[in-house]
Amino acid sequence: MTDIIQLLPDHVANQIAAGEVVQRPASVVKELLENAIDAGADSIQLVVKDAGKTLIQVTDNGVGMSETDARLCFERHATSKIKNADDLFNLHTKGFRGEALASIAAIAHVTLKTKRENDEVGTSLTIEGSEVTAQEPAVVAKGTTVSVKNLFYNIPARRNFLKSNPVETRHIIDEFHRVALAHPQVAFSMTHNGSDVFQLQASNIRQRIVGIFGTKTNEKLVPVEEETDIVQVDGFVLKPEYAKKSRGEQFFFVNDRFIKSAYLNHAVQSAFEGLLKDGAHAGYFLFLKVPPKSIDINIHPTKTEIKFDDEHSIYAMLKATVKHSLGQFSVAPVLDFNKDTGFDTPYEYSKKQPKIPNVEVDRSFNPFRNEPSGRRTPSFSRPKQSSWESLCVETKDSGHFSTGIAQLEVESEEVTGTLFNETEKEPSRGTFQLQQKYIVSPIKSGLMVIHQHRAHQRILYEELLRNITVQEAVSQQLLFPLQLSFSTPDREILASITEQLEHTGFVFSEMEQEQVEISGIPVSISESKVEDILKQVIADIKEEVPDAGFSQNDLLAKSLAKSMAIKTGTVLQQAAQEHIIDQLFACKEPNVCPANRPVLLTMDSSDFDKKF
Ligand code: ADP
Numbered sequence: 235m236t237d238i239i240q241l242l243p244d245h246v247a248n249q250i251a252a253g254e255v256v257q258r259p260a261s262v263v264k265e266l267l268e269n270a271i272d273a274g275a276d277s278i279q280l281v282v283k284d285a286g287k288t289l290i291q292v293t294d295n296g297v298g299m300s301e302t303d304a305r306l307c308f309e310r311h312a313t314s315k316i317k318n319a320d321d322l323f324n325l326h327t328k329g330f331r332g333e334a335l336a337s338i339a340a341i342a343h344v345t346l347k348t349k350r351e352n353d354e355v356g357t358s359l360t361i362e363g364s365e366v367t368a369q370e371p372a373v374v375a376k377g378t379t380v381s382v383k384n385l386f387y388n389i390p391a392r393r394n395f396l397k398s399n400p401v402e403t404r405h406i407i408d409e410f411h412r413v414a415l416a417h418p419q420v421a422f423s424m425t426h427n428g429s430d431v432f433q434l435q436a437s438n439i440r441q442r443i444v445g446i447f448g449t450k451t452n453e454k455l456v457p458v459e460e461e462t463d464i465v466q467v468d469g470f471v472l473k474p475e476y477a478k479k480s481r482g483e484q485f486f487f488v489n490d491r492f493i494k495s496a497y498l499n500h501a502v503q504s505a506f507e508g509l510l511k512d513g514a515h516a517g518y519f520l521f522l523k524v525p526p527k528s529i530d531i532n533i534h535p536t537k538t539e540i541k542f543d544d545e546h547s548i549y550a551m552l553k554a555t556v557k558h559s560l561g562q563f564s565v566a567p568v569l570d571f572n573k574d575t576g577f578d579t580p581y582e583y584s585k586k587q588p589k590i591p592n593v594e595v596d597r598s599f600n601p602f603r604n605e606p607s608g609r610r611t612p613s614f615s616r617p618k619q620s621s622w623e624s625l626c627v628e629t630k631d632s633g634h635f636s637t638g639i640a641q642l643e644v645e646s647e648e649v650t651g652t653l654f655n656e657t658e659k660e661p662s663r664g665t666f667q668l669q670q671k672y673i674v675s676p677i678k679s680g681l682m683v684i685h686q687h688r689a690h691q692r693i694l695y696e697e698l699l700r701n702i703t704v705q706e707a708v709s710q711q712l713l714f715p716l717q718l719s720f721s722t723p724d725r726e727i728l729a730s731i732t733e734q735l736e737h738t739g740f741v742f743s744e745m746e747q748e749q750v751e752i753s754g755i756p757v758s759i760s761e762s763k764v765e766d767i768l769k770q771v772i773a774d775i776k777e778e779v780p781d782a783g784f785s786q787n788d789l790l791a792k793s794l795a796k797s798m799a800i801k802t803g804t805v806l807q808q809a810a811q812e813h814i815i816d817q818l819f820a821c822k823e824p825n826v827c828p829a830n831r832p833v834l835l836t837m838d839s840s841d842f843d844k845k846f
């Protein structure tokens with residue numbers, strides 16, 4: 235029998251290797267940024283088009299390459315960073331495998347332009363599917379530019395597998411964050427489709443965090459610092475009250491390399507014990523320095539996991555250090571000389587009883603009557619509110635029923651609904667509310683119990699989806715536009731859904747840097763809730779389950795409906811209860827909420843008969 239084993243041709247081997255190194259555009263971004271750092275650059279520019287599917291380009295002012303190296307760097311296992319196996323245990327660079335450029339060149343159109351400081355001319359090289367198609371001298375500045383075009387052009391299956399542009403862009407931004415945070419002394423910029431996403435000057439860690447996550451982050455940071463024989467820790471944790479439900483800002487860096495470690499995350503999380511609400515995740519930016527010999531970064535192909543020699547000691551030390559910092563922080567407010575005293579109650583007022591404001595009400599006003607009501611008190615008439623909202627009162631005290639006019643004295647902002655006069659309504663259908671959670675309605679065959687929050691979600695969801703996809707909703711113009719600030723990645727997400735949001739009634743008048751100005755909002759939400767609602771939408775999009783098969787419009791409508799729907803604990807006047815029932819049964823699918831949970835159940839009177 236003849237021998238059957240052959241060596242694979244290089245370009246095939248490279249394509250196979252590429253599967254491991256390059257999963258998506260963000261992987262290319264990571265490799266190119268890390269190469270630029272390893273080349274000693276102090277200024278790095280990232281240019282991306284179409285979420286990296288069309289172009290990813292990184293320009294650095296690092297050491298550059300000779301003509302020969304420019305060609306060699308695309309060979310597999312070609313690296314200048316290690317020479318023998320021992321070097322693996324004393325790594326000071328990000329790369330060492332010599333695989334990245336070879337892999338990228340196997341699955342994209344790549345051009346490289348590079349020049350060393352003392353060379354007169356540089357080199358320009360074009361490579362497609364591992365084949366060098368052109369090489370010539372080029373007049374370029376010191377440093378290197380690598381352009382990667384048409385990623386996966388020769389592997390359609392991989393290209394089709396890529397997610398939507400917002401999702402891929404998010405991955406790119408994540409990688410950009412990791413490298414930029416690890417190297418605050420390096421200036422970075424990023425542009426996407428021609429517009430600036432980040433412009434980060436060389437700075438310190440605090441400024442870098444603020445540069446990325448927005449100026450508001452500054453006041454949330456609690457410094458962490460400790461040095462022992464085995465590890466040096468510095469960085470910041472976020473004050474407990476800023477912990478999020480989603481694992482947003484969690485960054486560990488070991489020797490300036492971003493890593494993931496469930497074990498160390500646990501250490502930090504447990505240092506926050508007792509300070510976090512249920513289900514909240516601590517936020518942190520922690521930089522660990524350990525002797526390179528004491529770690530093995532080799533255990534994971536994409537290198538975000540590492541192995542420490544002395545993991546237990548690092549755990550204990552990290553937990554103690556973070557706890558200590560939080561302890562110091564909790565005494566800090568007492569010594570806080572920067573506190574804004576403007577909100578303190580002046581001495582002479584501090585013992586006075588609050589005066590109950592006098593409110594004039596038109597008791598005969600009925601929002602369901604079309605005829606104009608002459609004596610409407612202007613401050614309580616918000617004609618642009620949707621009818622359901624104008625009928626309900628939110629109360630935090632669940633045992634407390636809103637009885638109408640009497641409530642006006644307490645919550646002047648939320649009381650529009652109580653203007654509704656019980657004696658003037660249409661003949662009742664006999665609905666009532668149970669535990670401020672269910673609407674119970676007699677029906678021919680017995681009883682129907684409706685989950686008010688889910689029912690309202692269903693109503694809003696169908697309405698929003700209609701608005702987003704087919705017709706635009708009306709919007710209420712704000713007299714004073716709202717100024718909201720978002721971190722850059724959040725703003726990117728917001729930018730990707732502005733059009734849909736505008737269909738629901740939002741009007742974005744400006745989107746600059748961190749500031750977003752909103753001059754119109756959907757009629758069915760109140761101004762005070764806008765920020766929470768948008769943040770929730772962004773968080774939901776971030777957590778979007780890939781491959782769930784739902785469109786972004788659907789996700790958006792669900793998310794908005796969830797945060798806009800009346801909650802359990804909201805008192806509904808009779809007319810509001812009936813209105814919800816009517817709207818619910820005008821829906822296409824009244825039986826389930828957008829998350830597919832039951833909205834209502836019915837009980838036959840024969841069921842009662844059995845019980846008696
Ligand atoms: P690795 O980074 O693991 O060594 P790469 O495939 O990423 O492997 O790069 C191969 C080699 O090409 C590097 O070792 C380095 O010598 C050279 N190189 C890559 N990018 C740059 C750059 N931006 N500036 C200078 N040299 C570079």
Ligand code: MG
Pocket residue numbers: 265268269328329330332334335
């Ligand atoms: Mg590399």
